[in-house]
Amino acid sequence: MDIQLKRGLLDVCVLKAIKNEDSYGYKIIKDMKPYVEISESTLYPILRRLETSQMLSVYSVEHNGRLRKYYRITENGLKRIEDFKCEWKEIMSIYEYITKEDDNE
């Protein structure tokens, strides 16, 4: 898949993974696995990017004598998911247009 396109999609996927409850790195990867494979090194820049664009917030929780970072979705993040749904309708109509032309040939 096109890298730029995939990157945009993964951003929304990560937001979805923390939408219903706050989550942490390992769990995000595990939860996404059935739908999309994401490596640890791919997730890292996405989390940082979403943090700087304030789509999620980060806090640490003590777990088994160590700190674990939890990610919580923000208003901006929720809006991003909604925007994506609208964008996707546009993309679907573009897709229809592209495949229709194929049939005519």
Add this chain to the structure above:
Amino acid sequence: MNKNQFIAELKKRLKGLSEIDINKSVDYYGELIDDSVEDGMSEEEAIASLGNIDDIATQIVMDTPITKLVKEKVKHRRTLRVWEIILLVLGSPLWVSLLIAFFSVVLSVYISAWAVVVSLYAVVLSVAVATLIVTVGIFVSLMKGLFLNTLIFLALTLICAGLTILLFIGSSYFAKGLVVLIKLIAKGIKYSFVGRSAK
């Protein structure tokens, strides 16, 4: 590789980033290893599943904005610069005199090179003047009716004129060569400065 080794290796590869960025990355990967182990993996397996450590480090650096990287570089340079200034001030009796000596040597080489050119042209000029004088000699001998003297003066005139022409051509080539050489040296000095500042 165990977790501590992995983190030490990662830190080594992220040198040049800010401490905050390094710690964030290290915390992230450390947490993932811990969580994997908690989920039943061995430490070795967990680290292996992260992939190649060089790729991980490269990606972190690539994802850091260039402005941040430059800022970090400049910050490091500034701390160095304080020491540089102290060293420069302390060492000034030494390096100032060395610098003066260096420039006087360069200047004297430059001047002497041009002095050779000047002296070459002086020789050309003197031969040219000699040519004129012996030419006068031809007419004087002719008027006095001394045939042999006239012949000798004519021969001398021809020799002098030939020498003048040959020496003039030779000197011109020497001067042109010198200009080219000086330009080359100047270019070399300039490039060495550009190279140094670009690093």
